[in-house]
Amino acid sequence: MAEPLTLVVLFADIDPTVNAIDKLHEMGITDEKMDIISGIPFNQEVLGRPKLSTFIPRLAMGGAMIGLIAALFLVFGIPGLYPIRVGGQPMFPIPVFFIIAFELTMLGLMGTAFLGLFLAGRLPAYEPKMYVPEISDGKIAVVFPCPVEMQAQFEKAMLSLGAEQVRSVEAKTL
Amino acid sequence: MSIAKSENTPSKWGMVIDQDLCTGCQACVTACAMENNISFAGEDDVAYGRSMQWIHTERFWSGQYPDVSTIFQPILCQQCGNAPCETTCPVYASIHSDSEQINVQIYNRCVGTRYCANNCPYQVRVFNWRDWPRPVPLNNQLNPDVTVRRRGIMEKCMFCIQRIRRAEDAAQVEGRQVRDGEVEPACVQACPPSAIVFGRLDDPESQVSKLARNGRAYRLLEELDTQPKVIYLTGDSNHGHNG
Amino acid sequence: MATTAESIAMPGASASEPEDPRDHLMLDPRPRGEMNAMVMESMHTTSKKFWGVVIFLVLTVLFALVGAWIYMIAEGMGVTGLTRPVYWGIFIVDMVFWIGISHAGTFISALLRVMKYEIRRPFTRAAELMTTFGLIQAALCIFIHLGRVWLAYWLIPYPNGRELWPNFHSPLMWDFMAITTYVIASTMYLFMPLIPDLAMARDRSTGWRKTFYRVISLGFRGTEAEWKHLKTAMNIFAFAIIPVMFSVHTVVSWDFAMSTRPGWNSTVFGPYFVIGALHSGIAAVMIVLFMIRSTMKNMKYFIRPEHFDFLGKLSLIVSMAWAYFFFNDYLVPWYGGNKFEQLLLDFHAHGPFAWVWVSMLICNIVIPWAILWNKKWRRTPWLMLVVGIVINIGMWIERFVIIPVSLTITRMPFTWRLYKPSIEIPITIGTFALFMLLYMLASRLIPLVPVWEVQEGQNAHILRKVGKVSIPSVSDVD
Numbered sequence: 033m034a035e036p037l038t039l040v041v042l043f044a045d046i047d048p049t050v051n052a053i054d055k056l057h058e059m060g061i062t063d064e065k066m067d068i069i070s071g072i073p074f075n076q077e078v079l080g081r082p083k084l085s086t087f088i089p090r091l092a093m094g095g096a097m098i099g100l101i102a103a104l105f106l107v108f109g110i111p112g113l114y115p116i117r118v119g120g121q122p123m124f125p126i127p128v129f130f131i132i133a134f135e136l137t138m139l140g141l142m143g144t145a146f147l148g149l150f151l152a153g154r155l156p157a158y159e160p161k162m163y164v165p166e167i168s169d170g171k172i173a174v175v176f177p178c179p180v181e182m183q184a185q186f187e188k189a190m191l192s193l194g195a196e197q198v199r200s201v202e203a204k205t206l
Numbered sequence: 207m208s209i210a211k212s213e214n215t216p217s218k219w220g221m222v223i224d225q226d227l228c229t230g231c232q233a234c235v236t237a238c239a240m241e242n243n244i245s246f247a248g249e250d251d252v253a254y255g256r257s258m259q260w261i262h263t264e265r266f267w268s269g270q271y272p273d274v275s276t277i278f279q280p281i282l283c284q285q286c287g288n289a290p291c292e293t294t295c296p297v298y299a300s301i302h303s304d305s306e307q308i309n310v311q312i313y314n315r316c317v318g319t320r321y322c323a324n325n326c327p328y329q330v331r332v333f334n335w336r337d338w339p340r341p342v343p344l345n346n347q348l349n350p351d352v353t354v355r356r357r358g359i360m361e362k363c364m365f366c367i368q369r370i371r372r373a374e375d376a377a378q379v380e381g382r383q384v385r386d387g388e389v390e391p392a393c394v395q396a397c398p399p400s401a402i403v404f405g406r407l408d409d410p411e412s413q414v415s416k417l418a419r420n421g422r423a424y425r426l427l428e429e430l431d432t433q434p435k436v437i438y439l440t441g442d443s444n445h446g447h448n449g
Numbered sequence: 450m451a452t453t454a455e456s457i458a459m460p461g462a463s464a465s466e467p468e469d470p471r472d473h474l475m476l477d478p479r480p481r482g483e484m485n486a487m488v489m490e491s492m493h494t495t496s497k498k499f500w501g502v503v504i505f506l507v508l509t510v511l512f513a514l515v516g517a518w519i520y521m522i523a524e525g526m527g528v529t530g531l532t533r534p535v536y537w538g539i540f541i542v543d544m545v546f547w548i549g550i551s552h553a554g555t556f557i558s559a560l561l562r563v564m565k566y567e568i569r570r571p572f573t574r575a576a577e578l579m580t581t582f583g584l585i586q587a588a589l590c591i592f593i594h595l596g597r598v599w600l601a602y603w604l605i606p607y608p609n610g611r612e613l614w615p616n617f618h619s620p621l622m623w624d625f626m627a628i629t630t631y632v633i634a635s636t637m638y639l640f641m642p643l644i645p646d647l648a649m650a651r652d653r654s655t656g657w658r659k660t661f662y663r664v665i666s667l668g669f670r671g672t673e674a675e676w677k678h679l680k681t682a683m684n685i686f687a688f689a690i691i692p693v694m695f696s697v698h699t700v701v702s703w704d705f706a707m708s709t710r711p712g713w714n715s716t717v718f719g720p721y722f723v724i725g726a727l728h729s730g731i732a733a734v735m736i737v738l739f740m741i742r743s744t745m746k747n748m749k750y751f752i753r754p755e756h757f758d759f760l761g762k763l764s765l766i767v768s769m770a771w772a773y774f775f776f777n778d779y780l781v782p783w784y785g786g787n788k789f790e791q792l793l794l795d796f797h798a799h800g801p802f803a804w805v806w807v808s809m810l811i812c813n814i815v816i817p818w819a820i821l822w823n824k825k826w827r828r829t830p831w832l833m834l835v836v837g838i839v840i841n842i843g844m845w846i847e848r849f850v851i852i853p854v855s856l857t858i859t860r861m862p863f864t865w866r867l868y869k870p871s872i873e874i875p876i877t878i879g880t881f882a883l884f885m886l887l888y889m890l891a892s893r894l895i896p897l898v899p900v901w902e903v904q905e906g907q908n909a910h911i912l913r914k915v916g917k918v919s920i921p922s923v924s925d926v927d
Binding site: 251254255256264265281290293294295296297298315316317318319320321323324325327328329332333334335336337357358359360427430 | 525531532534537595596600601604615616618620622708709856859861863864869
């Protein structure tokens with residue numbers, strides 16, 4: 033059996049795309065095999081696709097905790113280890129703690145969320161990928177593997193549902 | 207130990223300045239400059255307010271001619287117990303010394319943010335705006351007990367801490383306590399009418415403590431609760447006082 | 450997809466002049482490919498005049514900022530106009546001013562995003578760039594004002610052989626934490642929505658530009674997973690950076706409020722400064738949008754009178770809020786009880802800097818209130834440029850009044866002295882030049898309009914017929 037081709041079907045609108053996804057389900061392409069690539073984000077519910085989860089929020093919470101602990105150390109740990117008296121203020125100033133804790137918690141939250149984007153999206157990724165430049169021009173692409181002998185069938189089905197273009201692509205550097 | 211602001215901070219070294227005795231001669235200013243290697247800022251900078259005087263004499267006139275009277279007020283670092291300058295320094299260059307109970311300025315730690323000087327209600331802090339020249343032979347007059355400060359550093363009176371330490375060392379060597387009156391900062395030593403008295407405020411029998419209990423005694427800007435260690439004695443009832 | 454309407458009346462239009470829905474960017478869609486091409490063209494099109502201005506700015510930065518600063522480091526702070534009791538002067542004014550400018554970016558990008566104000570879409574990136582570049586100037590001003598700047602790293606809490614740590618009682622350390630958090634967070638927040646546009650630029654570039662965009666777009670394609678992660682991270686940022694924005698200028702105001710100086714020890718400084726930041730920031734966005742619209746190709750499609758209208762309304766509201774806080778801060782000392790604060794108010798209004806104080810009130814209150822109430826005037830870009838400049842002058846003056854003018858009056862009248870700035874002026878000009886230079890260079894490399902967000906918004910807008918009129922509706926596809 034020949035290697036399956038990767039077909040890219042380009043749509044201009046969301047409604048034909050969703051119909052095409054249903055048709056592909058009928059023709060035997062399961063959800064895991066297809067990928068929807070688009071120039072603007074579409075909700076999984078809008079597309080009728082399985083929900084995606086991301087660990088970014090949990091990672092960000094962890095980062096926030098780290099920030100809080102850092103603030104605890106800076107405001108209470110340092111005067112505990114190296115006490116220096118200033119201005120008649122208490123050695124362990126609680127209002128100061130709130131300020132530093134807020135800033136460092138937020139920094140931890142956002143810094144790890146940013147890091148999480150790289151980790152979760154496995155970015156940066158410069159290896160060759162399946163992509164067509166029309167996607168950044170606003171087209172919605174449905175990408176899926178299809179057996180070589182069935183290419184004509186898929187093409188006909190997609191075009192009849194309103195696809196602008198159907199072609200096969202190879203992975204290449206973006 | 208956490209000290210709530212409403213309590214009185216401990217006292218140790220303190221000073222009493224009698225405004226009735228002060229003649230405004232500025233011997234204290236000169237002696238301080240000699241003792242502490244203070245730079246000579248030059249006419250233009252001094253005219254702009256950048257005089258390098260750790261103790262300066264303020265003059266106030268009161269009354270109408272011919273009954274004009276002058277009040278002289280030598281102002282130096284008040285060594286506040288609740289010093290507003292200490293909390294604001296981001297690098298701990300201005301901190302409270304537990305052993306002397308004064309506010310010490312650590313020259314080589316100062317980064318020059320000048321927040322302490324903004325926050326001093328008495329405006330007694332002095333900043334090194336430039337590296338003023340010390341032309342030969344003025345450099346021979348430098349006191350080896352005190353560092354020389356470069357530009358960008360904040361400095362101020364520290365009750366001649368080098369003299370306090372010297373006296374304490376001498377006393378320790380001889381196995382005794384420091385005697386009352388043994389430590390004389392430069393201004394105290396130079397003052398002709400002995401208007402400035404220095405000693406231990408925590409010793410009720412010291413001369414400075416007795417003078418501090420005088421009916422004429424007041425502290426500057428008392429309402430701020432800075433708890434200064436410098437006590438002023440007003441002139442007679444015709445003489446006002448600042449603040 | 451938004452329907453284009455030729456003769457459908459919009460609500461609020463007068464009978465004689467139906468409002469054309471295509472006046473609104475969200476109701477005037479063009480194919481994404483065409484918008485991409487417009488943005489790429491605006492990035493690539495330069496002129497001799499452009500590079501002439503860039504060279505002039507580079508020279509200004511080299512002499513007025515870098516050269517003057519090096520001279521000041523070598524000679525000492527004595528070359529400034531600072532003295533007792535004015536230990537902080539124009540450098541700190543500049544620092545507060547630039548942090549204020551930077552708040553507008555976050556406000557527009559984060560607060561308006563969270564509140565789903567669709568009108569923000571075309572100019573979020575222009576505003577976010579203002580934030581990042583404004584914070585760079587603010588950081589420079591912080592370093593510039595230090596007496597021994599070569600030791601500035603001592604403010605960083607790091608373990609060292611001398612066992613020395615910074616003092617967190619000091620509001621300057623709170624500043625350090627807050628501004629660091631804000632700089633890092635807003636740069637990340639600038640970058641994240643930029644990734645899809647960098648991918649677009651990658652797809653439409655050749656040569657060294659393509660390599661550049663390929664590297665910094667990180668291999669982004671737009672798969673469902675990538676969008677999911679990106680949108681999640683952006684949402685976290687949008688919500689989190691709003692309180693950070695409020696906290697940053699509050700912490701900056703605490704540099705003054707924690708002090709014992711008459712006029713500084715005010716409890717209202719926190720919100721007063723935050724509103725002041727928004728005031729100058731929104732005005733600065735108006736200036737930036739006018740510059741973009743009038744100097745770059747194709748930007749008249751993206752930045753329209755409706756955006757100036759919106760910013761003008763916002764600016765009017767913020768100006769009223771600023772007046773409210775200013776009056777609060779004035780009324781309490783005026784009412785009495787503190788001799789030195791009353792002396793200070795008298796010095797503000799009747800002293801040698803009284804003309805500055807009055808100008809502040811005219812620029813911040815009188816002129817905005819006189820102009821911004823009128824819809825037709827709000828939709829006139831050049832007039833909004835003028836108002837934006839006037840407000841920024843007024844807000845710079847406000848910080849000047851609060852810092853060097855207020856510092857003149859102390860509780861020890863023997864020490865009062867007027868401030869005469871000297872090297873501060875070229876250095877201030879240098880920071881403005883650097884801001885403009887960075888912005889101009891960024892406009893060559895970064896698509897200033899987030900085209901994917903504009904398309905997303907246009908997709909979500911439709912004209913819905915309700916009764917006899919057509920009303921724009923936005924679908925909430927999130």
